[in-house]
Amino acid sequence: MRGLTGSGSERVRGSAQAVIAAGAVFAAVALFLAACGTGGTGTRDEGPAHASAVAGVVDSPSPSPSGGFRRVDAVSLLRKDPAVSAAVKRDLKPCSGGDYPVDVTYGYLTGGSVNDVLVNVSTCGDWVGIGTYVYRRVEGAYKNVFKAEESPVYSEIDGTDLSVTKQVYATDDPVSNPSQETVITYRWKAGRFTEINRHETDYSKTGGDAAATSDN
Incomplete structure (x- = not known):
């Protein structure tokens, strides 16, 4: 929620009108807090798509009564992580607009008291995903x-599950039309993370139809 806008100040006459005005302000504040407290499947950093997280680790209001929210510097986290390949680290640089091709989502995947951090890294030119990582505090x-x-x-974070999408391209496939997709x-x-379901979709090159299979 980006904020609230008011309609300007108004002169209030009499104690009764003052009480009504105070009550309206209190109700508006309560409504604002209730709306901002509504949870989802994950909390994504605000800003342009694929932008990096705000630098530093800071405490923020908890999105869940069972834990705490901590925003991280995702770019720094990736650069210091020995598990991230050298190829991904080479592409970890600002794009033409100045933002890093990094998408950060916060959620509760591992049952910890502090939110987990899901980081996706893409290429600058066509936004093709080249790496995805989950960090646990x-x-x-x-x-x-x-x-x-x-x-x-x-x-992506789906409730408390991790949903990973992988795509397969033939030689002549455009970026928007892969030959196969596996979720x-x-x-x-x-x-540890254990696979519980796999859904594969094969896209036909003749009629544009798709054949899907699912393993539970």
Whole structure:
């Protein structure tokens, strides 16, 4: 929520009118807090798509009564992580608009008391996903608990599950039309992400139809 806009100040006559005005302000503030507290499947950093997270680690209001929200410097996190490949780190630089091709989402995937951090890295030119990572806060630091670097790849938070989309392109496929798409759902079990479902879609090159298969 970006904020509230008022209609300007108004002269109030009499104590009764003052009480009514105060009550209206109180109701508006309560409504604002209730709306901002509504949760979703994940909290994404505001700003342009694929923009980097705000620098530094700061405390923010908790999106859940069971934990705390911490915003991270995702670019710095990736650069210091030995699990991130050298190829991805080479592409981790600002695009023409000055923003890093990094998309950061916060959510609760691993059952911890502090939100987990999902980071997707893309190319600047065509925004093709080249890496996706999940970081879990462990003893005051963030630990890499998941990575996928088989491009094109992109991940999302679905409730408390991790949904990873991988696409396959033939030689003549445009970026917008892959030959195959696989969506894999992972769930945190016994200290690691375990695959619980796989959905594959093969796109026909003749009629534009798709054949889908799902493994549960």
